[in-house]
Amino acid sequence: MRIIAIANQKGGCGKTTTAINLSACLSQLKKNVLLIDLDPQGHASLGLNIKPQELNRTMYDVLTPDPERKVRLDEVLIPISETLDLAPANIMLSAIEQELSGKPEREAKLSQVISLMVAKKTYDFIIIDCSPSLGLLTFNGLRAANELIAPVETGFFSLHGISRLLETTNLIDKELHYKIKVRALITMFDCRTKFSQEVKDEIYKYFSGNVFSTLIHMNVRLKEASSYGEPVITYDKRCRGAQDYLSLAKEVVQGYSSSPVETTAAPAVKQRNEPQTTQKKAVFMLRAPEAQSVEIAGDFNNWVATQESKLEKLNDGVWVKNFSLEPGRYQYKFIVDGQWVVDPNNPTTELDTSGNINSLMEIR
Numbered sequence: 507m508r509i510i511a512i513a514n515q516k517g518g519c520g521k522t523t524t525a526i527n528l529s530a531c532l533s534q535l536k537k538n539v540l541l542i543d544l545d546p547q548g549h550a551s552l553g554l555n556i557k558p559q560e561l562n563r564t565m566y567d568v569l570t571p572d573p574e575r576k577v578r579l580d581e582v583l584i585p586i587s588e589t590l591d592l593a594p595a596n597i598m599l600s601a602i603e604q605e606l607s608g609k610p611e612r613e614a615k616l617s618q619v620i621s622l623m624v625a626k627k628t629y630d631f632i633i634i635d636c637s638p639s640l641g642l643l644t645f646n647g648l649r650a651a652n653e654l655i656a657p658v659e660t661g662f663f664s665l666h667g668i669s670r671l672l673e674t675t676n677l678i679d680k681e682l683h684y685k686i687k688v689r690a691l692i693t694m695f696d697c698r699t700k701f702s703q704e705v706k707d708e709i710y711k712y713f714s715g716n717v718f719s720t721l722i723h724m725n726v727r728l729k730e731a732s733s734y735g736e737p738v739i740t741y742d743k744r745c746r747g748a749q750d751y752l753s754l755a756k757e758v759v760q761g762y763s764s765s766p767v768e769t770t771a772a773p774a775v776k777q778r779n780e781p782q783t784t785q786k787k788a789v790f791m792l793r794a795p796e797a798q799s800v801e802i803a804g805d806f807n808n809w810v811a812t813q814e815s816k817l818e819k820l821n822d823g824v825w826v827k828n829f830s831l832e833p834g835r836y837q838y839k840f841i842v843d844g845q846w847v848v849d850p851n852n853p854t855t856e857l858d859t860s861g862n863i864n865s866l867m868e869i870r
């Protein structure tokens with residue numbers, strides 16, 4: 507049985523669309539699939555035409571520590587088709603983080619309930635749709651899974667924040683001594699724009715090539731299908747979205763050929779005498795099509811713009827620079843043709859000691 511978490515704390519990057527449509531396509535390939543909705547928004551449930559607010563039993567009841575309320579995972583399952591079951595969720599699930607706080611093994615609850623269910627009922631695949639927050643619920647999802655699919659949209663700033671997700675999987679690797687296999691999935695790809703192509707190249711670099719060769723293109727049928735409460739493969743099996751997700755399902759069935767992603771964060775198994783690094787990769791991006799030069803200065807380079815701090819211009823007027831940084835809080839600004847500007851895509855700012863407003867990036 508393969509347990510795959512779909513996670514990325516970037517909101518709206520296609521996690522739920524992937525969870526629903528990958529599950530449905532695996533099921534079409536005659537695999538037995540359980541889709542677990544682990545997001546209090548209940549979007550995976552809604553997208554399969556289940557009204558989560560009307561349900562008496564959901565993932566909340568499975569994960570609650572309250573013995574009066576607790577039920578087994580197999581008691582909440584809703585059959586969607588012959589080979590696809592759903593474990594639904596609704597807003598009640600948001601209470602779980604509070605209820606489990608301070609409880610022993612609180613991050614292993616989902617893993618435990620899956621193990622208990624497997625004694626009675628098994629699946630070829632369990633797909634877990636995680637929420638955009640990287641809290642206890644998502645930690646439970648990652649801990650239960652042996653694989654992670656990180657959908658990354660090819661939009662502006664799409665890689666922002668992904669290092670925290672990879673850091674979490676590294677933490678799990680370190681504590682549990684097994685490596686979660688991580689693969690990125692490029693979503694909402696628009697082949698007409700050079701920008702999509704360039705972000706795609708960045709994603710390949712960032713994930714060291716651990717990226718599905720299937721691309722999920724921008725396709726309005728995917729949005730329509732979910733608003734009708736149907737997977738796209740039954741809504742319109744000929745559309746691009748259906749073909750993409752079918753291709754993804756086939757690629758998933760084939761398994762992994764490349765090694766799991768390593769980040770610059772602490773690796774799971776350290777070699778003896780290997781220098782320890784806790785550095786994380788930070789990606790800075792600015793769209794400035796008219797600019798002749800863009801540099802970055804901040805706490806990480808003592809506010810001195812050098813050759814090293816120049817951003818590289820991609821086509822479509824997007825400027826990019828990667829830095830490897832130790833965890834910490836960093837104020838910074840871009841210097842666009844000599845003018846100091848805050849990062850327009852980062853809403854977090856902070857005053858420096860002279861009262862200037864700077865952008866603030868926190869690396870954990």
Ligand SMILES: Nc1ncnc2c1ncn2[C@@H]1O[C@H](COP(=O)(O)OP(=O)(O)OP(=O)(O)O)[C@@H](O)[C@H]1O
Nearest residue numbers: 517518519520521522523638694723724725728729
């Ligand atoms: N390939 C695509 N083409 C067009 N629209 C898409 C595509 N993938 C997802 N969408 C739409 O984008 C929106 C966000 O997608 P989705 O809900 O899957 O993201 P998410 O990562 O689960 O969001 P959240 O972080 O809130 O859980 C939805 O309206 C969905 O229908």
Ligand SMILES: [Mg+2]
Nearest residue numbers: 521522545549
């Ligand atoms: Mg979602």
